[in-house]
Amino acid sequence: MRKKQIVMILGILTFSSCKVPKNQNQEDNFRDKEKQEWIFAFKSSVFYECVKHSGVKIEKDASPSLNFEVLGDFKISSKTDLIGKSYSKIIEDRSAWLKDGDLDGYKAITNGCLSFFASRELDSIANVEFERSR
Numbered sequence: 240m241r242k243k244q245i246v247m248i249l250g251i252l253t254f255s256s257c258k259v260p261k262n263q264n265q266e267d268n269f270r271d272k273e274k275q276e277w278i279f280a281f282k283s284s285v286f287y288e289c290v291k292h293s294g295v296k297i298e299k300d301a302s303p304s305l306n307f308e309v310l311g312d313f314k315i316s317s318k319t320d321l322i323g324k325s326y327s328k329i330i331e332d333r334s335a336w337l338k339d340g341d342l343d344g345y346k347a348i349t350n351g352c353l354s355f356f357a358s359r360e361l362d363s364i365a366n367v368e369f370e371r372s373r
Contacts, residue, residue, distance in 0.1 A: 277372075278365040280309035281319060282356050288323025289352035293330060315372060322364065326355050 284306045291297055307316055330351035355361055 274369055276309055277369050278362075280306040281315070281365045281368060282361055284310065284316065284319035285323045285326070285361060286352050286356040288320045289327045289330070289355060290323075290349060292324040292327035293346075293348040293352065295348055310372075312372065315368065318368065322361075323352075326352065330355075 283302060287297070287300070287302050287306070306319075310316060310319075327348075330348060331346070333351070
């Protein structure tokens with residue numbers, strides 16, 4: 240009888256001690272999710288500005304407002320605008336006008352902005368800006 244009580248007490252102590260790291264793990268998961276959402280909003284804002292400054296007409300898109308809700312800072316919005324505008328100029332200089340066929344006189348602007356969105360360069364910039372914003 241005594242052995243069962245000791246085993247039960249040890250079992251309870253073992254399981255109750257595991258709860259503390261679980262809470263810490265949940266907090267870390269929350270912070271990671273918050274960081275991922277922030278970085279996605281930052282990169283999305285840069286993408287949007289890149290497309291917009293390249294002269295592509297975007298109508299009735301709520302993305303800037305949704306991204307601002309996550310970023311929550313006009314200084315950061317100004318940075319995303321500046322980065323997007325700068326990269327749109329790079330795309331403009333780098334990309335060649337398409338010739339012949341239905342695409343004659345067009346450039347691959349969205350593809351260029353999307354390529355920048357997915358780049359390690361923008362990931363790095365977004366991570367630095369996230370740390371600065373905290």
